[in-house]
Amino acid sequence: MGLPNIRVSVDAVVFGYDSKEGLSVLLIKRKVAPFKGEWALPGGLVKEDESLETAVHRELEEETGITVNYLEQLYTFGTPGRDPRNRVVTVAYYGLVRQSEFDVYAATDAADAKWFHIDDTPKLAFDHEQILAAATKRLRGKLSYEPIGFELLDEKFRFSDLYHLYQTIYNPTGEKKIDRRNFKKKFLQLGILEELPEKVSEGRGRPGALFKFDKEKYFALKERGMLFQV
Amino acid sequence: MGLPNIRVSVDAVVFGYDSKEGLSVLLIKRKVAPFKGEWALPGGLVKEDESLETAVHRELEEETGITVNYLEQLYTFGTPGRDPRNRVVTVAYYGLVRQSEFDVYAATDAADAKWFHIDDTPKLAFDHEQILAAATKRLRGKLSYEPIGFELLDEKFRFSDLYHLYQTIYNPTGEKKIDRRNFKKKFLQLGILEELPEKVSEGRGRPGALFKFDKEKYFALKERGMLFQV
DNA sequence: GCAAAAGTGTTCCTTTTACACCCATGC
DNA sequence: GCATGGGTGTAAAAGGAACACTTTTGC
Incomplete structure (x- = not known):
């Protein structure tokens, strides 16, 4: 053999x-x-x-x-x-x-x-x-059980970018489902986002604040594993 | 090369x-x-x-x-x-x-x-x-996100066997933590257990009912992935 | 009768969901 | 001024956690 x-x-x-x-x-x-x-x-x-x-x-x-x-x-x-x-x-x-x-x-x-x-x-x-x-x-x-985003978004991003990221990955077919307010509340509670004073407009509509990840907290949370249901 | x-x-x-x-x-x-x-x-x-x-x-x-x-x-x-x-x-x-x-x-x-x-x-x-x-x-x-038990328990088992299984795997050091009543409530809600009319005693103490898994529902739930936090 | 295990409900609190209006900007 | 996206709070419902006493059996 x-x-x-x-x-x-x-x-x-x-x-x-x-x-x-x-x-x-x-x-x-x-x-x-x-x-x-x-x-x-x-x-x-x-x-x-x-x-x-x-x-x-x-x-x-x-x-x-x-x-x-x-x-x-x-x-x-x-x-x-x-x-x-x-x-x-x-x-x-x-x-x-x-x-x-x-x-x-x-x-x-x-x-x-x-x-x-x-x-x-x-x-x-x-x-x-x-x-x-x-x-x-x-x-x-x-x-749904780990924060994802750092790897996919620019360093500074509008909250809606994060929102759309989750929306896209969860819900590829596009019927809106995730509630914007609830999503924001939940995500902010994780404490891994830092709100910057800068605001930026996308061309039309009201300008939104920029955010960035607090790297330390982000990776700490990722290590520990979190539970995040949308 | x-x-x-x-x-x-x-x-x-x-x-x-x-x-x-x-x-x-x-x-x-x-x-x-x-x-x-x-x-x-x-x-x-x-x-x-x-x-x-x-x-x-x-x-x-x-x-x-x-x-x-x-x-x-x-x-x-x-x-x-x-x-x-x-x-x-x-x-x-x-x-x-x-x-x-x-x-x-x-x-x-x-x-x-x-x-x-x-x-x-x-x-x-x-x-x-x-x-x-x-x-x-x-x-x-x-x-914590899939039912486990079918593979580890006998076909018919007392509820306490299931309880001890989870207790053992979660909590190897043995300080009791999982609440018996809440555990039972939650597990029964999954709808994958069937209670049998037979009762069996372990030698001492009150005899308990035997249960078995409803295979179909068990594997269906397993496929879909459930969320079960203890 | 006592030691061992099984059975059983309620209250409180936390988390999740549903939901609608006003604000700042570009055109 | 209107279209577009950003920002914000509350109330109702559901789910999770804490908690203790009674029952049945073997010895």
């Missing part, structure tokens, strides 16, 4: 948020077989001496040029046959970024790389649609 | 519950190097044509003789150096069983196999202490 020939890869589901465009996911167009020319999650084989996390960051850099500072392990997919050529077990990660901060470009290892709105993704290679679905589900779940 | 030489293994953290002994974990004594003679989590290399889940079940059978019907993926550990000889990425699973149902024995692939009380585990091989810690944390967390 010879040693099993199994390869290990990593894949990344990077979510980008933008107040105008909502929630997107970063995809690449494959440059090599299998599935050459099709869209897929960025990712690739892990090298023998690098950690899984290092591998994800490296692959993201090589394929899309972006650097993500928040990545979390999602799930490991290993069904035989998920890669048509070899047995490949892939460790999937998901991450969150402010979409506006990143110029995405097809770096050396991909034919193309771009953001797709979460409700308008193309057919994906391998079992990547399954991975994407798992990540989306996890993101939604996470929202 | 040659292909990376990485192996893939699975490890299982199997928790057993017994109303008398509380929460235990199943460990094996390693029969082969490295760490020969030391205690470790059951597990081993994945074969090229089997799924990860199949591999866990197979290894459990080969090393401890038990069959677990509830196993869930926990996390994948892949730091280089976690196995002293080769690069091994391990996918950890955790599961729950009724301890009383299983005769554990050292099957062919282990020198010994037994249950250890969760607060009295030996030093473990590899990074298995870290894996065990992660599993314990996850189990506690899970308890």
Whole structure:
């Protein structure tokens, strides 16, 4: 009985948020077989001496040029046959970024790389649609027991940006449901927001105050795990 | 640049519950190097044509003789150096069983196999202490947003068994905290318990009614995810 | 009769929900 | 002046927490 020939890869589901465009996911167009020319999650084989996390960051850099500072392990997919050529077990990660901060470009290892709105993704290679679905589900779940926002919003943001973020992720179909006042009350009670004296207008309507996260409290709360039902 | 030489293994953290002994974990004594003679989590290399889940079940059978019907993926550990000889990425699973149902024995692939009380585990091989810690944390967390019990209790059980289960897992140090009446009220409200006409005495004290889970509702609730704060 | 476990309701408090009007600005 | 988004409070309802005595059995 010879040693099993199994390869290990990593894949990344990077979510980008933008107040105008909502929630997107970063995809690449494959440059090599299998599935050459099709869209897929960025990712690739892990090298023998690098950690899984290092591998994800490296692959993201090589394929899309972006650097993500928040990545979390999602799930490991290993069904035989998920890669048509070899047995490949892939460790999937998901991450969150402010979409506006990143110029995405097809770096050396991909034919193309771009953001797709979460409700308008193309057919994906391998079992990547399954991975994407798992990540989306996890993101939604996470929202209700951990503060999310720091990674997705600009340093200073209007309260309505935060509100729309939650609204978007919870309620992708767009029927308004979350009560603005109750949401604000609840969120402010967490004590992780700092209201700035500056006000900013969006072009029309009354200008709103800017807020920023109190990083210490934010991460403390995140560590401890909070419960936040919308 | 040659292909990376990485192996893939699975490890299982199997928790057993017994109303008398509380929460235990199943460990094996390693029969082969490295760490020969030391205690470790059951597990081993994945074969090229089997799924990860199949591999866990197979290894459990080969090393401890038990069959677990509830196993869930926990996390994948892949730091280089976690196995002293080769690069091994391990996918950890955790599961729950009724301890009383299983005769554990050292099957062919282990020198010994037994249950250890969760607060009295030996030093473990590899990074298995870290894996065990992660599993314990996850189990506690899970308890508060999913019904747990079906997998850990006999088919028919007294309400106090369920109560002690939660008490044990939440509150390992044993200072009583959960209010019996409130716990019962809340749990019954979930609508997943069926009260049987039979009563049973524990030898002393007033006999209590037996309950069983309404499987359909139980698993439905589990799918949807419930929120249950104790 | 006493030790051990099971059964049972009410009150208070906290949290959550529902809900509508005025304000500041750009055009 | 009107359209657009920002800001704000209260009342009713639901859910959670605290709490103690009685019942049934074995010995």
